Amino acid sequence: MSKTIIRAMVLPMTEPDLFYPQGEIAIENDRIVSVGIKGSVPAGFVPDRILELPNDVVMPGLINTHTHAAMTLLRGYADDLPLMPWLNEKVWPFEDKLTEEDIYWGTALALCEMVRSGTTTMLDMYASMDQVAEAVLMAGTRAVLSRGLIGNGPNGQRALEENIDLVQRYHGAGNGRVNIMFGPHAPYTCSKEYLQRVKAEADRLGVGIHIHVAETLDELKILQEQYGKTPVQWLDELGLFGGHVVAAHCVHLTAKDMDILASRDVRVAHNAESNMKLSSGTAPITELRAKGVVVGLGTDGASSNNNLDLFGEMRSAAFQQKLRVDSTVLPAYEVLEMATRGGAKTLGLEDVGMLAPGFKADIISIDLDQPHFYPRFSIPAHLVYVAHAGDVRTVMVDGKFLMEERRLLTMEVSKVCQEAETRAKRISAELNG
Amino acid sequence: MSKTIIRAMVLPMTEPDLFYPQGEIAIENDRIVSVGIKGSVPAGFVPDRILELPNDVVMPGLINTHTHAAMTLLRGYADDLPLMPWLNEKVWPFEDKLTEEDIYWGTALALCEMVRSGTTTMLDMYASMDQVAEAVLMAGTRAVLSRGLIGNGPNGQRALEENIDLVQRYHGAGNGRVNIMFGPHAPYTCSKEYLQRVKAEADRLGVGIHIHVAETLDELKILQEQYGKTPVQWLDELGLFGGHVVAAHCVHLTAKDMDILASRDVRVAHNAESNMKLSSGTAPITELRAKGVVVGLGTDGASSNNNLDLFGEMRSAAFQQKLRVDSTVLPAYEVLEMATRGGAKTLGLEDVGMLAPGFKADIISIDLDQPHFYPRFSIPAHLVYVAHAGDVRTVMVDGKFLMEERRLLTMEVSKVCQEAETRAKRISAELNG
Numbered sequence: 042m043s044k045t046i047i048r049a050m051v052l053p054m055t056e057p058d059l060f061y062p063q064g065e066i067a068i069e070n071d072r073i074v075s076v077g078i079k080g081s082v083p084a085g086f087v088p089d090r091i092l093e094l095p096n097d098v099v100m101p102g103l104i105n106t107h108t109h110a111a112m113t114l115l116r117g118y119a120d121d122l123p124l125m126p127w128l129n130e131k132v133w134p135f136e137d138k139l140t141e142e143d144i145y146w147g148t149a150l151a152l153c154e155m156v157r158s159g160t161t162t163m164l165d166m167y168a169s170m171d172q173v174a175e176a177v178l179m180a181g182t183r184a185v186l187s188r189g190l191i192g193n194g195p196n197g198q199r200a201l202e203e204n205i206d207l208v209q210r211y212h213g214a215g216n217g218r219v220n221i222m223f224g225p226h227a228p229y230t231c232s233k234e235y236l237q238r239v240k241a242e243a244d245r246l247g248v249g250i251h252i253h254v255a256e257t258l259d260e261l262k263i264l265q266e267q268y269g270k271t272p273v274q275w276l277d278e279l280g281l282f283g284g285h286v287v288a289a290h291c292v293h294l295t296a297k298d299m300d301i302l303a304s305r306d307v308r309v310a311h312n313a314e315s316n317m318k319l320s321s322g323t324a325p326i327t328e329l330r331a332k333g334v335v336v337g338l339g340t341d342g343a344s345s346n347n348n349l350d351l352f353g354e355m356r357s358a359a360f361q362q363k364l365r366v367d368s369t370v371l372p373a374y375e376v377l378e379m380a381t382r383g384g385a386k387t388l389g390l391e392d393v394g395m396l397a398p399g400f401k402a403d404i405i406s407i408d409l410d411q412p413h414f415y416p417r418f419s420i421p422a423h424l425v426y427v428a429h430a431g432d433v434r435t436v437m438v439d440g441k442f443l444m445e446e447r448r449l450l451t452m453e454v455s456k457v458c459q460e461a462e463t464r465a466k467r468i469s470a471e472l473n474g
Numbered sequence: 475m476s477k478t479i480i481r482a483m484v485l486p487m488t489e490p491d492l493f494y495p496q497g498e499i500a501i502e503n504d505r506i507v508s509v510g511i512k513g514s515v516p517a518g519f520v521p522d523r524i525l526e527l528p529n530d531v532v533m534p535g536l537i538n539t540h541t542h543a544a545m546t547l548l549r550g551y552a553d554d555l556p557l558m559p560w561l562n563e564k565v566w567p568f569e570d571k572l573t574e575e576d577i578y579w580g581t582a583l584a585l586c587e588m589v590r591s592g593t594t595t596m597l598d599m600y601a602s603m604d605q606v607a608e609a610v611l612m613a614g615t616r617a618v619l620s621r622g623l624i625g626n627g628p629n630g631q632r633a634l635e636e637n638i639d640l641v642q643r644y645h646g647a648g649n650g651r652v653n654i655m656f657g658p659h660a661p662y663t664c665s666k667e668y669l670q671r672v673k674a675e676a677d678r679l680g681v682g683i684h685i686h687v688a689e690t691l692d693e694l695k696i697l698q699e700q701y702g703k704t705p706v707q708w709l710d711e712l713g714l715f716g717g718h719v720v721a722a723h724c725v726h727l728t729a730k731d732m733d734i735l736a737s738r739d740v741r742v743a744h745n746a747e748s749n750m751k752l753s754s755g756t757a758p759i760t761e762l763r764a765k766g767v768v769v770g771l772g773t774d775g776a777s778s779n780n781n782l783d784l785f786g787e788m789r790s791a792a793f794q795q796k797l798r799v800d801s802t803v804l805p806a807y808e809v810l811e812m813a814t815r816g817g818a819k820t821l822g823l824e825d826v827g828m829l830a831p832g833f834k835a836d837i838i839s840i841d842l843d844q845p846h847f848y849p850r851f852s853i854p855a856h857l858v859y860v861a862h863a864g865d866v867r868t869v870m871v872d873g874k875f876l877m878e879e880r881r882l883l884t885m886e887v888s889k890v891c892q893e894a895e896t897r898a899k900r901i902s903a904e905l906n907g
Contacts, residue, residue, distance in 0.1 A: 117851035120859065121805035153845035255496035317793035318803040318859070347859035348846050353786070357793065360750035364794075368753040374553035413781050413863070415891045416898035418550035426553065426751070426780035430846070431864025458848045465849035 043440065044069050044080055049094035049406055052198060052420055053396040054101050054381045058376050064101065068402040071216060071440040076396045095285060096410035097434055098420055100377070102161025102183075102392050102403040103351040104384025106311035107251075107289040107339030109149030109167050109189075110176075112137070113154065114465040115344035116363050124257070124319055129427070138468040144169040148176040151349055153457050156182065156449060158350045158430035159405040161438045164287060164339070164388050166224040166251055170203070174211045174219055175400040177401065181443050182449045183403060186211065186226030187251040191237065192231030208246045218439055220248070220390075227253040228272045229263045233279045233384045240281050249285030249389055254275075255298070257321050258288035273298035281309055285389045289339065291329070292322040299325065308387040311379070313358040315341030327370045337387030340381050345365040352431040355380050359425055373421040405451065406435035476873065477502050480517055482527035482839055485853055486829040487534050487814045490807050493853060499532065499833040504873040508830045509749045530845035530852055530867055532828035533593025533810075534786040535616075535828050537817025540684075540722040540743035540772025541543060542600050542622075543609075544572070546587065549899040557690070557752055565777060571901040577602040579893040586890050589615065589882060591783045591863035592838040594871045595819050597720060597743065597772070599657040599684055603636070607644045607652055614876050614884045616819045616836060616878055618685040618816050619644065623672065625664030634672065641679045648841035651872055653681070653823075655720070660686040661705045663760030666712045673714050682718030682822055685709075688731070690724035698884030706731035710890040715740055718822045719851030722772065723763070725755040732758065736765040741820040744812070746791040760795050760803045770815050770820030783863040788813050792858055806854040839868035 044067070048362050051064025051338060053076050067074040067082040075082055082088075119131035144167065162183040165173055170188045177184040177361075188204035191197060204223050212221040223243045225231045231239070243250050255261065255272045268275045273294060276282060282305035289310040291302070302309065311326050326336055338358055340349045355376045362371045385394030407428060414423050414432075436444040443451050484497025486509050500507040500515040508515055515521075529620045552564035563724045572580075577600065586597060595616040598606055603621045609619040621637035623629060627664070637656050647656040654678045664672070676683050688694065688705045706727060709715060715738035722743040724735070735742065744759050759769055771791055773782045788809045795804045818827030826834050840861060847865075849855050868876040876884050 103575045114849060116849060116860070118849075119853040120852065120855045121802055123800065123802055127801070150845055150848060219699070282738040314793060318801065320796045320799070324798065343788070347855065350846070350862070351682065353862075354833060356786070357790070360747060360790070361797075364750040366753070367556065368560070368751065369554055369556055409889070410861045412583055412590060412887060412891055413783070415583060416547060416549060416551075416895045418898070419553065422550040422780065427549070427785070427860040429786075429864050431862050453843060458843070458845055462849045468807070469851070 042070060044086065044088045045240070046091045047099055047404065048079060048091065048103045049099040050409070050420065051076060051396065052098055054102040054377060055395050055397050064099070065377045066396060066404065068440055071402055073396060073398055073400050073402050075398055076428045094435065098155045098424070099396070099404055099406045099410055101256065101381040102436065102438065102467070103159050103380045104337060104388065104394060105155065105163040105339055105349065105351055106161050106287065106384050107147065107312055107341060108151070108163050108165055108349060110151035110163060110165050110173065110346045111144040111343035112169050113150045113343030113349070114139070114143060114147040114461060116347050117332060118344065118465070118469065120260030120347070126188070132462050134472055135468055138471055141169045141172050143464045143468070145172040145176050146457065148173045149180065149452060149457045151343065151448060152176060152180040152182055152451050153454055154349045155434050156180070156443050157433065157447065159407070159433040159436060160349065160351050161403040161405065161436065162272070162384065162388065162390070164251060165368040170207050171210065174207070174214065177219055178215045178318065179451065181441055181463045183218045184220055184439050185220045188220040190223065190225045190231065192225060192235030193252065194230070197230055197235060205242055205246070208248055210455055212248060214440060215289045223250045223251040224251045226277055227260065229260050236276070236279055236281055236326040244284060249287065250281065251287045252289065254288040260295060261293050265381045271295055271298050271407040273301050277301050277305065287387055290321070290324065292316055292324045297330050299329055299334070302329065303334050308337065310339040310387060311336050311358060312339045312341040313390035314354055315345040316471055317357065319345050319359065323361050326358065327366050335383060336379055337384035348430070351380055352430050355425045355473045372417065373425040376425045377421055402437055402440040404437045407432050407434055408434045456473055475505060477519060477521045479521040479524045480532055481512060481524065482530045483842070483853065484509060484829065485531055485533040485820065487810060488828050488830050490790055492714065495530070499829060499837065504835055506829060506831055506833050506835050527839050527868065530841055532829070532837055532839045532841035533857070534551070534814040534829055535838050535869065535871065536592050536813045536843055537770060537821065537827060538588065538593050538596040538769030538772055538782065538784055539720065539817050539820045540745055540773035540774060541584070541596050541598055541600050541782065543584035543596060543606065544577040544600050545775030545777050546782070547572070547580040547774070547894060548903070549780050551777065551782070551898070551902065564660055567905055568901055571904055574602045574605050574876045576897045578605040578609050579879045579890065579897055581606045582613065582885060582890045583894040584776065585609060585613040586882060586885050586887055589864065589869050589876050590880065591644050591785060592840070592866040592869060593782065593784050594836040594838065594869060595817065595821065595823070595826065597684060599665045603640050604643065607640070607647065610652055611648045612884065614874055615871050616651045616826065618653045618655055620655040621679055623656065623658045623664065625658060625668030627663070629675060630668060634675070638675055638679070641681055645681060649872060654861065655682040655684045657684050660693065661708055662693050669709070669712055669714055677717060682720065683714065683724055684720045685714070685722065687724055688726045691726060694726050704728055704731050706734050710734050710738065712866060720820055721747065723754070723757065725749055730765070732762055732765050736767050741768040741770065743770050743772040744791060745772045745774040746794045747787055748778040750790065750794065752778050756794050760790065760799050768816060768819045769812050770817035779815040783861070784813055785861045785863050788858045806852065806858040809858045810854055835873040836872055837870040840865050841867045846851070859880040
């Protein structure tokens with residue numbers, strides 16, 4: 042039994058305009074007991090610890106709804122290239138050299154960065170996902186993990202078996218911190234039959250599906266040539282939708298595609314910065330939200346971003362929509378909502394993403410006593426338009442502190458950084474002499 | 475006489491690919507004496523101090539080529555509104571209430587934030603510019619200052635006299651740290667005659683001109699109706715170009731406009747984030763640079779950004795061009811160049827923006843020993859695509875340390891933040907009851 046009280050400014054993200062300038066949160070074990078003004082903790086709640094953060098705003102931990110965590114090892118390895126040479130000549134040859142241990146350490150590096158920037162949950166897609174699960178269990182964060190499945194590749198069958206195995210071994214692990222989805226890569230890398238098998242397995246095991254959809258115009262062209270359909274219409278026709286599906290990117294959509302996503306309750310992981318850096322385009326997030334589609338924010342992998350900072354991603358998501366539509370769309374509170382409760386809904390996590398009684402205690406604090414946060418007119422606007430990753434002071438996941446005063450408590454940062462550096466440089470040396 | 479040696483990784487920004495993993499810079503008084511590998515300091519140079527920063531990269535201070543510093547007081551006061559209600563109902567009524575002292579403290583707040591995010595020089599446009607000059611002299615930063623001139627307003631004549639007075643009192647002040655330009659606001663707020671008088675005064679006093687140009691489609695419409703010309707063609711025809719001119723924004727340009735800017739050597743201050751947040755559009759920076767136009771980066775004021783962080787601005791500038799053109803344009807080193815030497819050229823500062831012998835010692839260090847900077851494949855890519863404002867450890871301007879270990883040495887941060895908070899809230903209370 043652990044009982045903690047945090048006193049700070051509190052932005053619960055349960056409803057717009059709700060903000061406690063002098064707030065208080067009570068936490069028992071992994072869950073929030075109460076949220077309110079100072080003095081609102083229930084009578085009889087005797088804390089082991091009271092954390093006083095009068096200059097910090099406390100809010101739900103941020104949720105990264107689409108990433109490839111271990112790709113931190115490729116950070117800065119290849120930038121500013123056209124998409125296909127970047128993939129063919131740089132990313133894929135590098136990834137071919139990754140060992141299971143490399144993926145563990147690359148993921149650990151990502152988790153160090155995520156915790157330091159206030160991200161408490163990620164949806165990941167990669168290989169060697171048992172290593173990723175172990176890194177998450179070690180770090181203490183929350184994650185939904187999916188084995189990337191290239192159905193058309195030589196390992197399609199084995200990868201699917203690995204994903205099934207992953208569900209059986211890790212779904213619900215770590216007091217429910219780790220959950221599993223299936224990760225068919227994309228409609229152009231998986232056949233109809235393969236996707237239908239994935240869907241059948243997901244239904245059988247009661248888990249969701251995480252897939253890249255309509256990221257680039259090239260993908261649209263391929264699908265049009267192969268099937269005469271858009272990616273969304275193709276996936277709908279073959280029966281992939283209907284259960285819990287996270288569609289990453291969704292940059293290029295028709296009005297009919299958006300209606301399908303809305304009616305099938307497909308959740309969208311929006312990756313504003315990756316879509317800009319790779320010149321993929323601007324996803325119609327304003328329209329998707331107007332149609333009622335649940336949207337979360339993602340960073341994508343570190344090699345197309347190049348950081349895993351959701352504060353930057355919030356800003357970019359707002360700016361990109363304002364540039365495309367007008368200055369009124371995606372106001373600050375809505376962006377925060379996408380990065381917290383919207384992210385949790387995207388991932389199918391019912392008790393995550395808000396500070397409310399009964400919810401999981403995934404909580405971050407941001408140090409507002411810095412020049413760039415003055416004057417304090419609007420805390421939501423400050424968090425979206427002003428804050429940087431480095432402003433996060435405290436991180437708690439599942440009721441346990443992972444960072445205090447910017448010091449990581451579960452990971453040895455210098456060891457993780459050195460392992461990542463050594464392993465990435467080893468691969469680069471093998472490839473480039 | 476002061477003599478300092480800094481040992482660190484060094485990115486001099488004098489030529490692409492020049493990087494010293496173990497570098498050394500010697501500084502005497504306000505200028506750089508030598509830059510090279512460890513041990514390259516001239517024989518006989520006996521330092522008062524040696525600063526060892528083995529995990530930091532040292533580079534030229536960043537240059538903000540377009541801002542309205544005192545608008546930090548409006549940070550978060552009004553966001554997510556259409557442009558005209560934002561200006562008419564929020565920004566202008568607030569600005570009408572600003573006293574000279576408010577502008578001093580708002581500028582001081584901006585300078586605290588700028589130093590903490592590695593910006594050593596700004597080009598400012600506002601009112602009460604003697605207060606701004608005093609704040610810059612106090613803070614120890616470098617600045618080029620212009621009095622904002624609304625020629626068509628009731629104070630057009632008085633403001634022009636203030637700008638003339640500003641040149642006479644502050645041009646070259648603080649060992650050359652402060653310089654002055656004229657600040658006619660825009661071609662739609664100043665008449666032909668007024669602009670010609672400004673140009674004559676600028677020529678007479680030997681200083682440059684700083685003006686907003688082609689920021690919005692509304693501006694183009696107004697100029698088309700009034701003069702039947704684009705803003706650039708109108709300003710060229712009335713004779714504003716030819717000397718040193720900084721044109722801020724330049725979002726909406728024809729090919730002919732770009733040719734005029736290139737042939738007249740007009741320098742462009744690009745404000746990627748403000749242009750996105752206000753939905754102004756995407757400036758054709760790729761094309762301007764291809765035509766040889768000098769381009770610097772700016773944040774614009776804090777009420778349309780909402781921070782003054784040039785690291786974020788570098789990232790956004792790159793991403794916005796890649797989104798508009800393709801993933802290869804504005805590679806990382808070119809973006810760094812725009813934020814350093816390009817910015818200095820934009821402002822007409824001949825001995826600023828590179829780490830080279832004889833140049834002013836405006837130097838920053840960035841702490842690379844953090845998870846988000848591993849692995850260390852490309853330092854330029856890390857600085858543009860990964861770094862945050864909070865990663866800056868050390869700032870020196872004109873040979874004097876303004877920040878060490880993130881502690882500001884010339885400004886009392888808590889006092890500045892409290893003054894700004896009190897003053898901004900006073901105005902908001904006056905306006906909103």
